[in-house]
Amino acid sequence: xxxxxxxxxxxxxxxxxxxxxxxxxxxxxxxxxxxxxxxxxxxxxxxxxxxxxxxxxxxxxxxxxxxxxxxxxxxxxxxxxxxxxxxxxxxxxxxxxxxxxxxxxxxxxxxxxxxxxxxxxxxxxxxxxxxxxxxxxxxxxxxxxxxxxxxxxxxxxxxxxxxxxxxxxxxxxxxxxxxxxxxxxxxxxxxxxxxxx
Amino acid sequence: xxxxxxxxxxxxxxxxxxxxxxxxxxxxxxxxxxxxxxxxxxxxxxxxxxxxxxxxxxxxxxxxxxxxxxxxxxxxxxxxxxxxxxxxxxxxxxxxxxxxxxxxxxxxxxxxxxxxxxxxxxxxxxxxxxxxxxxxxxxxxxxx
Numbered sequence: 571x572x573x574x575x576x577x578x579x580x581x582x583x584x585x586x587x588x589x590x591x592x593x594x595x596x597x598x599x600x601x602x603x604x605x606x607x608x609x610x611x612x613x614x615x616x617x618x619x620x621x622x623x624x625x626x627x628x629x630x631x632x633x634x635x636x637x638x639x640x641x642x643x644x645x646x647x648x649x650x651x652x653x654x655x656x657x658x659x660x661x662x663x664x665x666x667x668x669x670x671x672x673x674x675x676x677x678x679x680x681x682x683x684x685x686x687x688x689x690x691x692x693x694x695x696x697x698x699x700x701x702x703x704x705x706x707x708x709x710x711x712x713x714x715x716x717x718x719x720x721x722x723x724x725x726x727x728x729x730x731x732x733x734x735x736x737x738x739x740x741x742x743x744x745x746x747x748x749x750x751x752x753x754x755x756x757x758x759x760x761x762x763x764x765x766x767x
Numbered sequence: 768x769x770x771x772x773x774x775x776x777x778x779x780x781x782x783x784x785x786x787x788x789x790x791x792x793x794x795x796x797x798x799x800x801x802x803x804x805x806x807x808x809x810x811x812x813x814x815x816x817x818x819x820x821x822x823x824x825x826x827x828x829x830x831x832x833x834x835x836x837x838x839x840x841x842x843x844x845x846x847x848x849x850x851x852x853x854x855x856x857x858x859x860x861x862x863x864x865x866x867x868x869x870x871x872x873x874x875x876x877x878x879x880x881x882x883x884x885x886x887x888x889x890x891x892x893x894x895x896x897x898x899x900x901x902x903x904x905x906x907x908x909x910x911x
Contacts (some may be wrong), residue, residue, distance in 0.1 A: 605877040607859045607910060620877035628894045637839040673897050674872075 592601035612762040623665035633754040645715035653725035803836035826909030840898040850883035857910035864900035872900035
């Protein structure tokens with residue numbers, strides 16, 4: 571068997587050391603600022619979600635329908651994702667709803683997504699003999715919403731050799747359920763550009 | 768007699784001029800519409816010093832003007848950011864809302880990124896999350 575030369579031996583030892591050290595390297599985990607600016611990729615991220623939710627909430631709280639202090643009852647319908655990427659639009663509307671609810675200026679009626687659970691609970695209370703009949707939730711007592719929230723999120727993506735540009739537009743509307751009038755609407759635009767190198 | 772009349776007129780003029788309120792300071796405890804409490808604030812620069820703070824990475828983007836007003840029962844703020852540099856600058860900002868007891872009036876806002884072109888101004892505005900927010904701080908940091 572042919573013996574290795576000195577430089578070849580050195581190179582082999584270095585390669586082995588690198589492999590061992592590489593294997594020992596630990597991943598570092600740190601907590602970050604959940605509300606910090608996130609720029610890991612230019613796909614839809616936490617900063618976009620937070621900016622949209624904050625912008626829409628503040629704008630809606632300034633709408634005449636809300637400032638009139640009539641405590642409008644609202645239900646959240648779908649925000650359609652018209653982008654090419656997966657975006658959990660429910661997370662956006664949940665954030666908007668949480669902010670609005672905290673303001674104490676808007677009340678929310680159960681939405682279509684939560685209706686099955688609501689009905690199931692009423693039925694369970696009604697049908698279960700273990701509950702005090704005086705205190706069980708009765709059918710026919712739910713309050714219907716006066717307004718419904720719906721919206722869209724769209725994007726335009728342009729990509730060249732070293733540049734990727736993403737433009738998002740989020741639009742939210744509040745419709746009067748009884749008369750079909752648009753009571754409030756607003757938009758939030760976001761542009762993100764990634765440059766290689 | 769004529770001298771007396773002129774002197775009297777001058778006195779009246781001087782008195783009324785002294786009583787005239789300076790623009791932006793008409794309401795006690797407020798400067799340019801923004802709440803200042805008992806703080807001695809006599810200029811826009813002093814108001815900005817009191818209300819603006821830099822956190823994290825420093826930047827030479829500065830706030831040059833700030834005005835507040837009420838929208839219904841909630842405070843509304845506009846602040847002008849200025850980039851005097853010959854390069855694009857990126858900053859992030861957020862408002863911190865304070866209640867009458869000096870505590871946070873709302874959960875901390877998200878940092879909002881802003882691109883500032885060379886030699887440009889950018890107006891950021893905010894409306895208080897609730898009527899409990901009676902004071903505020905504008906925080907910003909460099910993102911370059």
